[in-house]
Amino acid sequence: MQTGEVGAIARTWLICLRRRGDDVRVVMHDGCPTACVDNAAFAYVGAFTAHVTVGFFHGTALPDPAGLLQGSGKYMRHVKIAPGRSLDRAAIEALITAAYVDLRDRLEADAATSR
Numbered sequence: 001m002q003t004g005e006v007g008a009i010a011r012t013w014l015i016c017l018r019r020r021g022d023d024v025r026v027v028m029h030d031g032c033p034t035a036c037v038d039n040a041a042f043a044y045v046g047a048f049t050a051h052v053t054v055g056f057f058h059g060t061a062l063p064d065p066a067g068l069l070q071g072s073g074k075y076m077r078h079v080k081i082a083p084g085r086s087l088d089r090a091a092i093e094a095l096i097t098a099a100y101v102d103l104r105d106r107l108e109a110d111a112a113t114s115r
Helices: 004-018 089-114
Strands: 024-029 032-037 040-047 052-056 077-081
Touching: 004 024, 004 032, 004 040, 004 052, 004 089, 032 089, 040 089, 052 089, 077 089
Parallel strands: none
Antiparallel strands: 024 032, 032 040, 040 052, 052 077
């Protein structure tokens, strides 16, 4: 993980991911700490030279009333956070919670169809 201000930002958001539920565990995937429930990932934190990304594996399914999500992939989206720039912390936390709930719902639906 990065040091300095970018590292501090990354650690803050990683803690936020972990606090979504007792069932959340963090694994390293492609060099980024990735938040998972069971064996399924819902979000990651990427620390770069000048910014941090909080990424969502099913980002296109998330409500984003603040318009924070970036990206053009089929599923994934991310929020870019840079030192010195204002951010809507409540909106980012809402995205993280929505990603966690979305994954839990997907896992429950998969389990129901497997019975």
